[in-house]
Structures are given as structure tokens and as C-alpha cells.
Amino acid sequence: MAKAVSVRGLHKAFGARTVLNGIDLEVEPGEFVALLGRSGCGKSTLLRILAGLDREVGGEAEVPGTVSIAFQQPRLLPWRRVWRNISLGLHKPDGRAIALKALEEVRLTDHADAWPLTLSGGEAQRVSLARALVREPDVLLLDEPFGALDALTRLAMHHLVEDLWTRHKPAVLLVTHDVDEALLLADRILVLDEGRIVATHHVDLPRPRRRASVVEQRTRVLADLGVDVEEAA
Ligand SMILES: Nc1ncnc2c1ncn2[C@@H]1O[C@H](COP(=O)(O)OP(=O)(O)OP(=O)(O)O)[C@@H](O)[C@H]1O
Numbered sequence: 001m002a003k004a005v006s007v008r009g010l011h012k013a014f015g016a017r018t019v020l021n022g023i024d025l026e027v028e029p030g031e032f033v034a035l036l037g038r039s040g041c042g043k044s045t046l047l048r049i050l051a052g053l054d055r056e057v058g059g060e061a062e063v064p065g066t067v068s069i070a071f072q073q074p075r076l077l078p079w080r081r082v083w084r085n086i087s088l089g090l091h092k093p094d095g096r097a098i099a100l101k102a103l104e105e106v107r108l109t110d111h112a113d114a115w116p117l118t119l120s121g122g123e124a125q126r127v128s129l130a131r132a133l134v135r136e137p138d139v140l141l142l143d144e145p146f147g148a149l150d151a152l153t154r155l156a157m158h159h160l161v162e163d164l165w166t167r168h169k170p171a172v173l174l175v176t177h178d179v180d181e182a183l184l185l186a187d188r189i190l191v192l193d194e195g196r197i198v199a200t201h202h203v204d205l206p207r208p209r210r211r212a213s214v215v216e217q218r219t220r221v222l223a224d225l226g227v228d229v230e231e232a233a
């Protein structure tokens with residue numbers, strides 16, 4: 001079967017600064033991949049390239065199917081109601097019905113006619129997720145979608161994303177700084193550093209996962225990020 005994502009020798013520079021320096025990556029259809037790495041290491045850059053938003057690159061990046069991206073910030077248009085933000089660009093006559101169905105999936109139907117600025121951070125992120133889902137993507141790119149949320153909302157969002165992924169089965173590439181989040185959700189974790197993938201972890205734990213079940217593997221992933229758990233404790 002064709003890969004959902006195939007990247008070979010991907011290279012990206014901004015002026016003299018090389019940000020991606022030879023990335024090779026294949027993602028299977030329906031696979032959930034998490035991308036970890038320190039701030040500024042090129043995670044958002046990689047996602048933007050995969051979304052087709054930046055074509056000035058070296059090497060190859062192929063995403064044959066449809067792709068949606070939820071950005072690091074929700075980026076809703078404040079002058080459009082929530083449902084319009086979702087249906088915008090769909091060019092379908094039944095845009096409202098489609099938007100309402102997507103809102104139902106993220107449990108926000110009652111905010112369909114709200115203005116984006118009246119939403120909480122978590123609600124805005126759910127709208128952003130609905131907007132990405134409504135395109136029925138083969139590849140869903142999530143750029144730290146839960147970064148700014150409190151711990152409880154984050155947990156609810158993990159369940160929501162896992163639930164949506166189970167039902168729709170897109171390939172997912174999730175950027176996160178949270179090792180536990182990566183371990184709870186992903187089939188595979190990639191660590192990015194200095195423009196390269198420096199470590200890969202396969203997470204073979206059964207789902208749904210609990211925090212306790214990921215503790216052991218967490219130490220190994222943290223070590224690849226340069227964190228010594230014993231020392232930090
Ligand atoms: N349009 C641009 N012009 C110049 N430099 C850029 C541009 N976009 C990103 N960069 C630089 O490329 C590097 C990687 O940026 P990127 O946004 O991909 O990092 P990131 O891994 O997503 O970081 P964070 O975890 O903080 O979101 C950074 O040093 C950033 O300053």
C-alpha cells in the first residue's frame with residue numbers, strides 16, 4: 001500500500017540557517033506518529049512542508065492523499081462564527097450541516113453560532129480540530145494542539161483525539177513537547193535534533209493506555225531528549 005507520507009533527504013534552510021538537514025520519514029496509512037524535539041528544532045517547519053505550505057525545499061516530501069493541519073495557535077477568523085470557520089473553503093452547499101457534524105464530534109454543537117473570541121482556549125482548539133477533520137484528511141498534522149491548555153483539558157483532548165483517530169483512522173503526525181502525551185497516543189515517537197531524526201521509539205503498549213503503563217519507556221525517550229530522570233528527580 002502507498003505510504004501516507006514519504007520524505008527523503010528533506011532539507012530546508014532559512015538564509016544561511018539550515019533547519020532540516022536530511023530528514024527521511026515514512027508514515028503508514030492510519031499510523032499515529034509523535035514528533036518530539038526542543039524548541040526551534042524544525043518541527044513546525046516540517047509540518048508546514050508536509051501540508052504543502054512551503055515548497056522551497058531540497059529533497060522530496062510526498063503526501064499523496066488529502067492533508068489537514070491544525071496549527072500551534074487555533075487561528076480562527078474572529079469575524080466569522082464558529083461554524084463558518086469550519087466550513088470556510090469547503091465549497092459545499094451543505095456547509096453548515098457538515099460543520100455541525102464536525103462540531104458534534106468535538107462536542108461543541110452548542111457553540112456553532114458563537115464568535116471565536118468568546119471561546120475558551122480549549123474550545124478554540126476543538127474548533128481548530130473540527131476544521132481539520134471536516135476535510136476528511138488521509139493525513140492529519142497536529143502542531144502542539146494542546147500546548148496552551150491546562151492539565152485536565154489536555155487529558156480530555158487526548159481522549160478526544162484518540163477517539164477521532166480510532167473512528168476516522170487518518171495517519172497522524174503530532175508535534176508535542178510532552179513525552180507522556182506522545183507515549184499515550186503514538187505508535188511511534190521520533191526525536192528531532194539539529195535538523196535530523198536522532199531517535200525512534202516504537203510504542204507497542206495496548207490501548208487505551210494509562211500513565212502508569214508508559215513510565216518505563218518514558219525514561220528512555222527522555223534520555224534521547226537529554227533529560228536524565230534520576231538527576232531531575
Ligand atoms: N519563515 C522563517 N524565516 C526565518 N526563519 C524561520 C522561519 N520559520 C522558522 N524559522 C526558524 O527555523 C527554526 C525552526 O522553527 P520551527 O518553527 O520549525 O521550530 P519548532 O521546532 O516548531 O519550535 P517550537 O517548539 O518552539 O514551536 C527556528 O530557528 C526558527 O527561528
Ligand SMILES: [Mg+2]
Binds near residue numbers: 043072143
Ligand atoms: Mg513549532
